[in-house]
Amino acid sequence: MKVRCSRVSGSTLWTLGPYTGLLKTCIKKVKTKGHKPLARELAVLAAEQMVESELQIDAVLAVPSSQQGKRYRGFSLPAYLEEAVVERTGWPPLELSLRRVYRSVDKSSQGLSKGDRWRRQSVASGETGKQENLGHLLLLDDVVTTGATLTRYAAQAREQGFSKVTCFALAEYREHE
Numbered sequence: 001m002k003v004r005c006s007r008v009s010g011s012t013l014w015t016l017g018p019y020t021g022l023l024k025t026c027i028k029k030v031k032t033k034g035h036k037p038l039a040r041e042l043a044v045l046a047a048e049q050m051v052e053s054e055l056q057i058d059a060v061l062a063v064p065s066s067q068q069g070k071r072y073r074g075f076s077l078p079a080y081l082e083e084a085v086v087e088r089t090g091w092p093p094l095e096l097s098l099r100r101v102y103r104s105v106d107k108s109s110q111g112l113s114k115g116d117r118w119r120r121q122s123v124a125s126g127e128t129g130k131q132e133n134l135g136h137l138l139l140l141d142d143v144v145t146t147g148a149t150l151t152r153y154a155a156q157a158r159e160q161g162f163s164k165v166t167c168f169a170l171a172e173y174r175e176h177e
Contacts, residue, residue, distance in 0.1 A: 003049050006172065008144060009151035011165045014053075016046060019143055019171035027077075027143060027170055034073040039080050042170055047084035050091075050138075055166060057091040058135030063153055064102060081140040081170070091138065098134075101156055134161040141169040 003014045017023050030039040062078035070076050086093050137157045139150060144167075154165040 008147040011154045013167045015169050015172045019173040023171050043080040043084035047088040057138045059094040060091050060138045061094040063141040077142040136164040137162040139167045144169045144172045
């Protein structure tokens, strides 16, 4: 499988493909039906693509899922992605002391307009506390719709001291594809 490459807020974004067809069907089944085995399979498929990359990653971080989504499904698809990537690549997860600045929002973004997503993300920013030379962070998410979430987390990572941020998502929604 060949990953797709695009850009989101000055960072490289890798995806398995567009949010259409079979990929969309699988992701929706995970997110709306809570299908854990399929979530794990998608995470492993994504991790295998990372193994084949030539990236030099210093830390891996899954974008936190909304509390509402985690309660509904009982798990977080981005967290499964992180677990699989860390296991298969040997790249370290972001240490706990640095994770405190990355917070999820309380409710799902499903159904929000692009403007509402951007407004919500700008309000949700937290205090970061700059470190020095943290290197290259890999941010993981399930679906990129507007890029607002990854933009916020990438900005926080740079403020925290990461010199480079690369993003990976299972799929990217494009209005005109």
